[in-house]
Amino acid sequence: MAQPKKRFDWKVLLLLPVPLLWGWLDTTGDLQRLENLFLDQRFRFRGNLAAPVKIFYVDVDTRAVQRIGERPWNRARFAEAAQYLYEHGGAKSVGFDFVFSAYGHSELVNKDEATKGNLVMARVARKYPQTILAAQYTRGESATSTAVLRDMPLRRHGFTDREKNAAPELPQYPIMGSTLTASWGTIGLIDHDSELAGDNTPRWAVMFTETATTNFWHLALQLACLELGAPPGSVRRTGDFLEIVAKDGAVLRRIPLTHQQLVEINWFSEWDNQVYNPRSSMADVLIAGEMLKTGNEAEQAQAREYFQRFVGATVLVGPVDPLLQDLASTPFDWDPVPKVGMHGNLIKTIIAEKYLQRTPPWVMWVSVFGLSFVVTGFAVSGGARSLFAKVLALLVLGAFAMVCFYQFSESHLILPMAAPLGAAFSTGFIATLWQLVQEERQKGRIKNMFGTYLAPELVNRMVESESDPQLGGHEEVITAYFSDIQSFSTFSELMPASQLVDLMNEYLTVCTDIVQEEKGTLDKYIGDAVVAIYGAPLPVPDHAYRACVATIRVQKGIEELRKKWRSEGQKWPPIVHYLRARLGLNTGSAIIGNMGSRSRFSYTMMGDNVNLAARMESGAKSLGVYTMITEATKLECEKHGGDKVVFRFLDKIVVKGRTLPVPVYEVIGLRDEVSQATFDCLGLHAQAVACYLRQDWDGALALFGQSAALEPYQPSKAHYIESNPSLIMTERCLYFKKHPPAPNWDGVFTMKEK
Numbered sequence: 001m002a003q004p005k006k007r008f009d010w011k012v013l014l015l016l017p018v019p020l021l022w023g024w025l026d027t028t029g030d031l032q033r034l035e036n037l038f039l040d041q042r043f044r045f046r047g048n049l050a051a052p053v054k055i056f057y058v059d060v061d062t063r064a065v066q067r068i069g070e071r072p073w074n075r076a077r078f079a080e081a082a083q084y085l086y087e088h089g090g091a092k093s094v095g096f097d098f099v100f101s102a103y104g105h106s107e108l109v110n111k112d113e114a115t116k117g118n119l120v121m122a123r124v125a126r127k128y129p130q131t132i133l134a135a136q137y138t139r140g141e142s143a144t145s146t147a148v149l150r151d152m153p154l155r156r157h158g159f160t161d162r163e164k165n166a167a168p169e170l171p172q173y174p175i176m177g178s179t180l181t182a183s184w185g186t187i188g189l190i191d192h193d194s195e196l197a198g199d200n201t202p203r204w205a206v207m208f209t210e211t212a213t214t215n216f217w218h219l220a221l222q223l224a225c226l227e228l229g230a231p232p233g234s235v236r237r238t239g240d241f242l243e244i245v246a247k248d249g250a251v252l253r254r255i256p257l258t259h260q261q262l263v264e265i266n267w268f269s270e271w272d273n274q275v276y277n278p279r280s281s282m283a284d285v286l287i288a289g290e291m292l293k294t295g296n297e298a299e300q301a302q303a304r305e306y307f308q309r310f311v312g313a314t315v316l317v318g319p320v321d322p323l324l325q326d327l328a329s330t331p332f333d334w335d336p337v338p339k340v341g342m343h344g345n346l347i348k349t350i351i352a353e354k355y356l357q358r359t360p361p362w363v364m365w366v367s368v369f370g371l372s373f374v375v376t377g378f379a380v381s382g383g384a385r386s387l388f389a390k391v392l393a394l395l396v397l398g399a400f401a402m403v404c405f406y407q408f409s410e411s412h413l414i415l416p417m418a419a420p421l422g423a424a425f426s427t428g429f430i431a432t433l434w435q436l437v438q439e440e441r442q443k444g445r446i447k448n449m450f451g452t453y454l455a456p457e458l459v460n461r462m463v464e465s466e467s468d469p470q471l472g473g474h475e476e477v478i479t480a481y482f483s484d485i486q487s488f489s490t491f492s493e494l495m496p497a498s499q500l501v502d503l504m505n506e507y508l509t510v511c512t513d514i515v516q517e518e519k520g521t522l523d524k525y526i527g528d529a530v531v532a533i534y535g536a537p538l539p540v541p542d543h544a545y546r547a548c549v550a551t552i553r554v555q556k557g558i559e560e561l562r563k564k565w566r567s568e569g570q571k572w573p574p575i576v577h578y579l580r581a582r583l584g585l586n587t588g589s590a591i592i593g594n595m596g597s598r599s600r601f602s603y604t605m606m607g608d609n610v611n612l613a614a615r616m617e618s619g620a621k622s623l624g625v626y627t628m629i630t631e632a633t634k635l636e637c638e639k640h641g642g643d644k645v646v647f648r649f650l651d652k653i654v655v656k657g658r659t660l661p662v663p664v665y666e667v668i669g670l671r672d673e674v675s676q677a678t679f680d681c682l683g684l685h686a687q688a689v690a691c692y693l694r695q696d697w698d699g700a701l702a703l704f705g706q707s708a709a710l711e712p713y714q715p716s717k718a719h720y721i722e723s724n725p726s727l728i729m730t731e732r733c734l735y736f737k738k739h740p741p742a743p744n745w746d747g748v749f750t751m752k753e754k
Contacts, residue, residue: 015427019372022423023365031418032198038417043331046409048269048276052352053227055344056313057279059320064282075100076117079124081282084289086128089310093130093226095219097190097318097340102172122174126184132222134190135168152191153209156259162210186232188219193262201329202342204262220346223314228252256355264356266349270332271341316340357413367420371400372427379428380435393428473593478535479547480613483583485528494573510557518550523604533605536592544587544636548645551583551627551667578720584616585629587636615655619751623650624723631663646674648682654750661748681710693747697737704730
């Protein structure tokens with residue numbers, strides 16, 4: 001059905017606060033946890049990445065704790081393990097995820113033993129400068145001042161004055177220290193910015209802090225320097241980047257910073273995977289080292305074989321035992337795992353240069369409004385109950401999510417998901433609910449508007465299909481239906497008004513029910529006349545076929561009424577017992593819509609094709625039939641009904657008020673119900689018409705005479721039947737025989753009356 005242009009509904013702007021709210025929640029960080037969930041799913045979708053560097057974890061697990069004793073531990077055991085890893089394992093570097101500070105001691109521990117242990121650790125730190133010792137900012141008193149809390153000097157919090165920044169908790173002297181001639185102990189921060197992360201997963205590593213005396217670099221950054229062949233601390237800061245530089249000044253790695261200080265960790269794999277994260281207990285390192293000191297060659301060989309796994313590795317020694325409470329979840333691990341894995345993944349991120357990339361804030365806003373607009377548009381475009389439109393909206397959401405997942409997998413780009421998806425889904429959902437309310441109101445309006453002249457089934461179809469009635473006129477191809485009672489003025493003269501009303505109500509009920517059962521729309525009643533539309537306001541593809549079937553059923557319905565009225569005896573005058581109606585149909589383009597004044601209007605049709613349908617009804621009498629249609633209706637009927645309906649060609653006529661001839665036909669009935677005698681009549685009549693068009697008047701008269709005897713309707717004053725097509729054409733042949741038409745006559749007959 002043709003649709004007029006729809007104006008933009010400015011009420012849609014009322015939904016703007018929804019995406020605005022989601023965008024604002026994103027900027028305030030209230031969606032951070034949800035965004036992290038989406039990010040973690042992208043890590044899992046991407047899967048594990050191959051390690052670009054050999055990293056080996058030495059776990060301080062339950063076995064190791066049992067081996068080295070209860071806390072506070074003697075640092076000599078850690079020094080011993082590091083020495084074994086260097087001298088027998090060939091490790092490239094060792095990083096400790098423990099802060100060997102003075103706060104790690106207890107008054108219950110023998111101070112002499114503790115001092116000896118620290119000296120052993122100090123000798124290892126001096127001998128192997130590639131040993132990185134942990135430092136950390138803790139909420140305790142500063143090592144250099146009893147009045148300053150050790151707050152992490154984050155630049156995003158305004159800690160840009162290095163003179164005022166506190167130092168981290170450091171390894172105690174003599175593990176690290178300096179003299180006039182030497183300094184020892186390489187420090188590495190192990191901090192992460194948990195506040196920015198928004199959850200318990202270590203996501204943002206603090207790459208450095210600036211204090212009055214020195215810069216403190218992250219543990220992973222120090223180990224990355226060693227992995228790249230540069231001394232620890234070979235780092236310089238240039239704006240929003242850190243650069244690892246070689247001794248000759250060449251830039252080995254350029255690390256992008258967030259907030260001029262942070263790097264987001266790209267997690268390469270889940271923790272518990274020996275392929276990606278090879279691990280061994282510190283207890284095994286100590287045992288293997290002790291085995292090398294025995295005189296047993298078999299044990300020594302076994303120990304040497306064990307230490308081969310550490311050759312060229314960056315070794316991270318960290319707490320693994322759950323009782324040490326240094327656990328956290330990761331994007332790959334929902335259950336908490338050792339935090340030491342954070343440093344290994346950060347080293348891999350730096351060496352592989354696979355940095356996570358965040359988009360600028362405007363991308364979030366564009367995504368929020370763009371996705372909301374598209375999804376809401378699809379959600380409401382097909383109506384509140386359009387499954388296809390809703391599926392399209394969901395597919396758009398799914399496509400956006402897949403783009404986000406794909407971009408992360410291929411380029412490590414983190415596109416915002418929480419705010420755009422939340423805004424689009426909630427806006428589309430609210431719009432759909434809003435549309436449901438509006439459509440419920442519209443349904444009520446449709447039922448009120450069309451319920452009086454549309455079949456209930458058609459009204460329900462209109463409501464359920466969400467096809468709104470088009471206010472105003474629009475052009476549509478329809479089949480116009482007209483019917484009128486023969487000699488109705490005589491009925492009015494012979495019957496009192498009350499009886500006439502009863503008769504008309506009964507007659508119109510039968511006609512209207514049939515029209516509506518065949519998907520017709522009642523246009524109006526004009527006295528005894530019934531005017532109906534087939535094909536509007538809802539599309540009815542086979543409207544011409546249904547209209548033809550309706551005429552057949554109406555004529556049968558009137559026959560049943562005649563039988564009923566005759567059975568009622570004297571209740572009705574004799575003319576009622578033989579009431580007949582003439583029907584006319586035409587198919588073509590017409591103006592359809594609600595027409596009238598602003599205060600009062602009705603759904604109707606108008607146009608030349610509508611007038612032609614009216615002429616079919618009024619002209620049927622001139623050709624002796626009770627149902628007459630145009631060739632356009634016949635052809636359209638046959639497209640959908642095939643040969644189910646039987647027609648008879650009557651004539652080519654020019655109706656009053658028109659100049660072009662129109663072939664017209666009589667609707668005989670449904671093929672299965674037409675008698676053989678009627679088919680014989682139609683055959684003779686067709687032959688007679690052929691003679692008539694050839695101006696073979698005698699041949700036509702002979703054949704029309706034969707067909708007249710077989711006509712279903714025989715003239716009878718008692719039955720109020722005046723003529724039939726064969727008799728009408730007989731009279732015309734006699735006229736033309738006396739008054740021949742021109743030699744070039746085309747068989748067209750001009751009607752003198754409407």
